[in-house]
Amino acid sequence: xxxxxxxxxxxxxxxxxxxxxxxxxxxxxxxxxxxxxxxxxxxxxxxxxxxxxxxxxxxxxxxxxxxxxxxxxxxxxxxxxxxxxxxxxxxxxxxxxxxxxxxxxxxxxxxxx
Amino acid sequence: xxxxxxxxxxxxxxxxxxxxxxxxxxxxxxxxxxxxxxxxxxxxxxxxxxxxxxxxxxxxxxxxxxxxxxxxxxxxxxxxxxxxxxxxxxxxxxxxxxxxxxxxxxxxxxxxx
Numbered sequence: 001x002x003x004x005x006x007x008x009x010x011x012x013x014x015x016x017x018x019x020x021x022x023x024x025x026x027x028x029x030x031x032x033x034x035x036x037x038x039x040x041x042x043x044x045x046x047x048x049x050x051x052x053x054x055x056x057x058x059x060x061x062x063x064x065x066x067x068x069x070x071x072x073x074x075x076x077x078x079x080x081x082x083x084x085x086x087x088x089x090x091x092x093x094x095x096x097x098x099x100x101x102x103x104x105x106x107x108x109x110x111x112x113x
Numbered sequence: 114x115x116x117x118x119x120x121x122x123x124x125x126x127x128x129x130x131x132x133x134x135x136x137x138x139x140x141x142x143x144x145x146x147x148x149x150x151x152x153x154x155x156x157x158x159x160x161x162x163x164x165x166x167x168x169x170x171x172x173x174x175x176x177x178x179x180x181x182x183x184x185x186x187x188x189x190x191x192x193x194x195x196x197x198x199x200x201x202x203x204x205x206x207x208x209x210x211x212x213x214x215x216x217x218x219x220x221x222x223x224x225x226x
Binding site: 031033035040041042043044045048056058059090092097098099101102103104105106107 | 119122145147149156157158159162164199203205212213214215216217218219
């Protein structure tokens with residue numbers, strides 16, 4: 001069974017801090033994604049990557065960056081955290097293929113104070 | 114632009130009643146559509162996908178290209194169906210050779226005893 005692991009379940013950070021959210025998958029998936037999930041707004045794509053060192057902007061990339069140095073690991077970076085980045089962050093991975101479903105991690109609940 | 118619309122934020126039915134969760138999409142290409150479900154305190158998971166044309170947990174969904182819809186249906190709702198349901202559209206990213214998944218805002222289904 002595919003396992004997507006997000007390093008933290010809950011995080012509390014202060015405004016202006018640099019924040020790293022880590023995600024690891026164990027199924028050799030090419031694609032990896034970062035979404036944020038907010039009530040009433042659904043899931044919005046921040047960044048995704050289809051290969052090591054490759055990244056593509058999603059729909060809301062402002063204030064975020066990503067890093068994919070190894071195939072199994074995809075990191076989301078908040079360069080200078082702000083209160084409007086308080087959210088649930090979901091990592092997902094999938095095989096390369098139009099019909100391949102996404103496999104999600106448990107999510108990281110980030111609170112920026 | 115690709116867009117997924119789920120017109121109902123909340124849907125409440127009684128156990129044993131039919132349920133239909135609506136999903137409409139906007140996409141100029143050939144769509145691949147998915148339904149994802151998130152039960153309370155669980156990770157987001159795939160429920161079913163258009164290409165498989167299967168029935169999962171009694172749910173079915175038919176792609177209607179004329180109406181650009183992919184509504185999720187179940188003839189007899191059960192209490193354990195209470196969850197958040199997301200419709201999602203997969204689109205191709207030609208330059209990168211990858212794909213991304215665009216989600217609707219979700220419908221919270223409550224099945225009352």
